[in-house]
Amino acid sequence: MTENNKKVHEIRAEVVAHAHHAGDQHILRLRAPEIAAQAEPGQFVHVRVSPCRPMRRPISIMLADPARGTVDLLYKVVGAGTKELAERQPGEYLSVLGPIGRPxxxxxxxxxxxxxxxxxxxPPMIFAADRLAGRAETVLFAGS
Incomplete structure (x- = not known):
């Protein structure tokens, strides 16, 4: 499968870190080198939370580090699927499809x-600001 002339990967991604923040928001770091190498600001991934929940959750990529092969996803618990995702621990694996979308x-x-x-x-604005750092004047406004 391709998206914007780039290959969309379906991979088994390892949970490297998973932090809970205020407002039931979470930052999930996945080891996903194929996705990290191609991800651009504005793109997202589809995460399969568990085999029992075949419907994937679309989550924007907040940061990608091609050198480390990781992607960071910021998401908020809003239903049963993201609640189950919030329970994932480092060392576990998730099925991830991406990167998807027009950057x-x-x-x-x-x-x-x-x-x-x-x-x-x-998250996509944070990713864009990170990629623009040192290259262009950038102002970021973020709110709830």
Whole structure:
């Protein structure tokens, strides 16, 4: 399968870290080198929480580190599927499909970028700000 002329990978990703934050938000770090190597700001992954829940959850990529082969996902518990995802521990594995979606166009570094996001719209803005750091003037506004 391809997306934007890049291969979409279905992989078995290891949970490397999983932190709970205020507002029932979580940051999940996965070892997913194939996805980390291709991920761009604005893209997301589909996570299968468990074999008992075949429907995948779409979650935006907050950061990707190709050198370490990891992707960070920020999500909020909003239902039974994400509640079950919140119980995953380091060392466990998840089925992940990605990267998916059309990435942001960040090629023009002569422009000023104003990134605005709220709630689940914040992770792609963090990823964009990270990729623009040191290349273009960037302002990030984030809210709940």
């Amino acid at each position: 942001f166009d960040l090629a023009d570094t002569s422009r000023r970028y104003v990134l605005i996001g709220g709630g689940v719209g914040i």
